[in-house]
Amino acid sequence: MRIIVIGAGVAGLAAAARMASAANEVVLLERGPSAGGGLNLNGPFTLTLPAVLRDLFVKTGGRKASGGGSLEENVSLVPVDPVRRYVFADGSSLVLPNTARGAAKDAFDTAFGNGAGASWLSLLDHGNRAWSAIRPTLVEVPDATRGELWRLYRSGAGRRALTPRRTLRQAGEGYGFRDPRMSAVLAEYALGAGADPRVAPAVLAIRPYIEHAFGAWRVVGGGPELARAMYERCLARNVTFRFGAEATAIASGAVTLASGERLTADVIVAAVDEQILRRLTGGAPAGERASKASTAAGYSPSLLSAHLHASKDLDLPHESVFFGDTGRDASNARLDALFADPAAYAASGGLSVPADPTLRISAAPEQPREFFVHVDVPAGLSDEAAHGYVPTLVELAARRLGLSSDNALTLQGTVTPADRERLTGVPGGSVNGPAITSVSSALLRSPTVQPVKGLLHVGASSRPGPGLAFAALSAWNAAEVLRPTRI
Known part of the structure; x- marks a missing residue:
């Protein structure tokens, strides 16, 4: 053939x-x-x-x-432990371990207080139920149709696993997420799947569950x-x-x-x-028709990335997330920007990148002086706007890492949304393609x-x-x- x-x-x-x-x-x-x-x-x-x-x-x-x-x-291929470090605007942090259920519970209790660990494990259990429901019916069935999803909805166990009328944020709140920092962690999983955390479906609990159950790894x-x-x-x-x-x-x-x-x-x-x-x-x-919701919502965000070199060795975990202001107003402004139509957003005169964004930093231990810093930006952000923001991004990275002037950062290269679009062809350089806004747009692409x-x-x-x-x-x-x- x-x-x-x-x-x-x-x-x-x-x-x-x-x-x-x-x-x-x-x-x-x-x-x-x-x-x-x-x-x-x-x-x-x-x-x-x-x-x-x-x-x-x-x-x-x-x-x-x-x-x-x-x-x-x-x-x-090597496991990473911790999976990542979350650093919040108030200086507190969460160090997330790899796979160990008891260690994950202890990490959340330490970061957010007693009971937070049990709430996190409840969310992971929700993800387990959802994954167990969709894996044999929708994920590993090449020609699955909307009918398979409706059959899940018609069963009590399927509805409990998918909770189609609940968002991921609501699921977290239902399991006892009271601290906005915990909600911010959950929101990062939604963004990592290409979903606006405000409307991301609860079925996306499979993302932290998969990471926890099967571990986090890196390719050297x-x-x-x-x-x-x-x-x-x-x-x-x-x-x-x-x-x-x-x-x-x-x-x-x-x-x-x-x-x-x-x-x-x-x-x-x-x-x-x-x-x-x-x-x-x-x-x-x-x-x-199945992906109508994602089409209406447009595409998920892109990334602006900078490859940086420090003048001295750094001791960085494999992945770190440095949050800006995690207050609801700031979060809404950030998400409004990320999921806005780029042309309409630019015409409105709004900032193309939030003033106090969340930064993701990735590093490899074999290169202790080099790391990459990434910030979510709207798909379609122009090269002019992206390159204009890079000096601010480098300054923010140094500040978040607490680097002094004697450990200067040198820019090695950048990747803009336009670079991503030129290489992959995906509209606006979106990292995850059509935005996820519902169970259908998550599973029936x-x-x-x-x-x-x-x-x-x-x-x-x-x-x-x-x-x-x-x-x-x-x-x-x-x-x-x-x-x-x-x-």
Whole structure:
């Protein structure tokens, strides 16, 4: 079977490797000069659900025991502990441990007072119930439809697991979240999934649960190292790469390139954003009604990132979150900015970046003088506005880290929303694609099997959703569709 994969990001590389391992002839088209997509923009990053990548490397490693099949034989994968440090505006902090339930309870009690730990564990248990409900019915079912979701709603256990009429914030309050700092921590999980915390559905409790249950890991060398390993695995499985090959149209069994060349295939796998897929097919992908809420809300935020070098060694955890003002008014202003339409927001004369933003800092112990600082910004933020804010971002990072003038920070590079859009094609450089505003927009994103015959969709805007592990899982879904040749 001849297969064309469009896009060499995580989902495209994973799909190509899996399908080529099943004795298919696979050609991967990438409009850029190299493989990896958004991975090449990541420094140190946190990986959850490592089993997805482990399965990918084992299943594509060849039959020989010496084939170097496992993930750990191709990259250095290590657990991170603590998972991250949260530092609040009042100077207090939460150090979140990796996987240990008792340690997590103690950490929350220490940071927020007795009872906070039990409240956090109750939220994790909620996430466990939700994950147990959706994993076998919606996540690992390539052609699941709205019917599967309605069947869950019709059962008492399914409704209790998904709580479709409750937001994540309301779920936290129901489990005893009284301290605004705890709500701020929960809001970061919502933002990490591409959801406005004020309307994020309670089903997103699966995010902290997955991190807690399966652990947090890092790839030594960050995103580019994982991109290298996935690219080399594709080459080992005889995937043919064509770089600088931009697809401009998809029809049943055919892809047209910007050069005018027309390629034919039995199956086409589009590892692109939903809006790009709509443009390529000249119509609406299947499931548009299902993702109506996310379309109305627009796209989730982008990131402005700065790579910094300190003149002296720093002792930083793998990941830190430094909150600005966690008061409700400040939080609302920040979220209004992040989820606003960029053009309308700029026309209103509002600040493009909140004055006192939350900063995420990621670091690797093998490079004690280097780190990356990231701030959420509206998708579509202009390069001019982004670069104009970078000096403030560097100053804020130094202040939040308590660095003195004798430990100066040097800017090594920046990644703007426009950079992300140029590399990935995702509108506005959004990190997680369409915003999540409901259970449907979280779980029923663009489906794997599309209405165009022989067309499959994978990636962050497809099912099962955004995030590196889920993007790789979408490729597993596509490979499962091909196994019984159901398209």
